[in-house]
Amino acid sequence: EVQLVESGGGLVKPGGSLRLSCAASGFTFSVAWMSWVRQAPGKGLEWVGRIKSKTEGGTIDYAAPVKDRFTISRDDSKNTLYLQMNSLKTEDTAVYYCTTDSGSPPYFDYWGQGALVTVSS
Amino acid sequence: SYVLTQPPSVSVAPGKTARITCGGNNIRSKSVHWYQQKPGQAPVLVIYDDSDRPSGIPERFSGSNSGNTATLTISRVEAGDEADYYCQVWDSSSDHYVVFGGGTKLTVL
Numbered sequence: 001e002v003q004l005v006e007s008g009g010g011l012v013k014p015g016g017s018l019r020l021s022c023a024a025s026g027f028t029f030s031v032a033w034m035s036w037v038r039q040a041p042g043k044g045l046e047w048v049g050r051i052k053s054k055t056e057g058g059t060i061d062y063a064a065p066v067k068d069r070f071t072i073s074r075d076d077s078k079n080t081l082y083l084q085m086n087s088l089k090t091e092d093t094a095v096y097y098c099t100t101d102s103g104s105p106p107y108f109d110y111w112g113q114g115a116l117v118t119v120s121s
Numbered sequence: 122s123y124v125l126t127q128p129p130s131v132s133v134a135p136g137k138t139a140r141i142t143c144g145g146n147n148i149r150s151k152s153v154h155w156y157q158q159k160p161g162q163a164p165v166l167v168i169y170d171d172s173d174r175p176s177g178i179p180e181r182f183s184g185s186n187s188g189n190t191a192t193l194t195i196s197r198v199e200a201g202d203e204a205d206y207y208c209q210v211w212d213s214s215s216d217h218y219v220v221f222g223g224g225t226k227l228t229v230l
Contacts (some may be wrong), residue, residue: 106219
């Protein structure tokens with residue numbers, strides 16, 4: 001059974017940093033493409049970014065609103081995906097979901113339960 | 122950037138057919154995917170590549186894509202289908218790459 005479990009969410013002040021983790025199990029993580037998708041309170045879904053498998057180059061893509069502030073990485077030895085968030089803004093407040101990514105073109109077939117990040121002074 | 126337009130809400134009586142649309146410029150040239158999200162839960166993929174169903178998704182869920190409109194059709198609607206539904210495409214020319222529609226709230230009367 002595929003399981004994705006996010007952790008690391010919490011309250012942070014504007015301009016601060018936070019790192020989310022996503023522990024994966026039930027599939028071969030090292031060959032999987034992975035994405036982060038977020039959802040602001042009461043709003044729709046917004047893609048944050050994706051990381052390809054190392055065997056396919058490990059390329060990372062970001063959505064424009066987070067580019068240069070957020071960094072996606074992976075540790076295949078730990079079956080874990082990360083999202084490092086710097087220079088956080090109030091508009092980054094959202095539930096952040098870790099998802100498996102089908103590739104090209106992408107769809108998101110498995111989702112974690114989400115981690116809430118609140119950016120507020 | 123590429124925009125996907127969904128109606129904010131759709132209402133349907135139990136046992137009837139619900140159709141949720143997703144409009145986009147020449148959307149037929151893209152693969153459209155659909156997600157169901159119930160309150161307090163993570164989204165679930167219900168249709169991928171326009172009309173394919175993941176395992177475990179009832180046959181009552183189907184999809185189509187033509188012209189400027191993709192459609193998610195739910196036949197014999199049940200109370201448990203009440204949820205928000207989102208369409209999604211990939212657009213490499215967009216600054217978001219992955220584009221979601223704004224979502225449609227399906228209400229079962």
